[in-house]
Amino acid sequence: MSVAVLIPARYASTRYPGKPLVELTGATGLAKSLVRRAWEAASAVSGVDRVCVLTDDERIRDAAQAFGAEVLMTSGAARNGTERCAEALAQLGPAPDVVVNLQGDAPLTPAWFVEALVAAMADPAVQMATPVLRTEPGTLANLVADRKAGRVGGTTAVLRGDGTALYFSKEVLPHVASLAAPPEVWHHVGVYAYRPAALAAYADWDEGPLERAEGLEQLRFLENGWPVTCVPVEARGRVFWELNNPVDVDRIEAVLKAEGIA
Template sequence: MNPMSICSSSSSSSSTKSWVVHGLVVGAAVAAAIGAHTYFYFRRSRRFRSRVIGIIPARFASSRFEGKPLVDILGKPMIQRTYERAKLASMLDQVVVATDDNKIAECCRGFGADVIMTAESCRNGAERCSEALQKLNKKYDIVVNIQGDEPLIEPEIIDGIVKALQSAPDAVFSTAVTPLKPGDAFDTNRVKCVVDNLGYAIYFSRGLIPYNKSGQVNPDFPYLLHLGIQSYDAEFLKIYPDLPPTPLQLEEDLEQLKVLENGYKLKVIKVEHEAHGVDVPEDVEKIERFMREKNLS
């Protein structure tokens, strides 16, 4: 099947596009209301953030799933499937893989990807992206962190979070959420998110948020699942590793909380996205079953 099939399939694609468009309209309205209010590095340059790179951070050592980027998914390494999806996004000027592992690097070069070697000491994907950014010869305004465990990420979502960050000059970070399935409500590998009325993140948690007095899932509440993709203002990403770890970030083990705890704004778009990422070995079978059902090659 053509790799664009998941994007051009009727209901899922149009739903994704309509949600993305909605998020961009809200973002543009917020940007207009904010006017000249910007962070210190934006005051140095009012230039539109146009140059965009996609970076796929990948490490072999993972506490939950060692060697995850190289796991086979219907005949291809997962990192290759993620890379091929990212290359379909129209807003990315370049896509590279950032890794600290030679096996991953060799695999990626084998299917034609550009690779940047990074230190083993990187504590999370954002820090790996930051190091890779500073090793590039070209300058970029926006960096999209595309998690290597999202083999079915839709190019429209990548484009959507880039446009959301471009339309929100007060934000240094943007990401996407999708409706949470009831069965994932108490799965700590599925990160939940709550968003304010202007489309900015309030909080992320591995627990169910919001949590009601009954302690039960409310079937009428639109809980949100955070997708493993985010974009950063490039100047902010350079200082991100130097920001000290924050209490909520450490407790939840979620890197985006360090952004919020330090007072920065994080823009969120809502999309319809059926397939989730691969967090543990059991998720591989779920992804393959989904791909067979949708006739995705």
């Protein structure tokens, strides 16, 4: 399969304006922008034919081109990364078999997460897929702490028995009454793989009430009756966390330093 990884990067984030250009200091003391770290994570994935940053902002374009990324300019009308990927599809020339949306706020995404996702797309019945990760104690504690503090942090997924998604939420689902004996909670990893037809269908649908309430783009597929295949991935000791709020900068920098990531 031909695979293109697209990295949507929006400057005008509601929760954290200018987020793609926030600098994160790694283990060697070198500071790199969030979008650069996301691009480096995408570039480490094997079997990928093309990696592009998608943006509507000249500041992000200039910064990305300065570190060697290919940039595709999209309009400011895109409300989320999936819409931005659908818009960029026409700029890719011949459509790839699989488009991967690696969101620009997920620099800790290991290559094997994306590789597992692409492998799942080898099944022609799968139109759209996304990774999920069993939460380890520290991540679950962070999720619960964010909600108690009124912060919108990571996303959880509830799965059907066949591995497709029942629901995604920015609440911690199922409810965690006690961290001493928590239920199994799946942390949604903000990466998506689509077939071009799925992206085209998405662009034609209106935003639904659940997507609007949760602010989660993948819910548009569920609201329109399209299954979302959830691909369980293994952490292999790696801590996964996204940069959603300013408090996440310290969390991510701590992981970069602990794992020796430059």
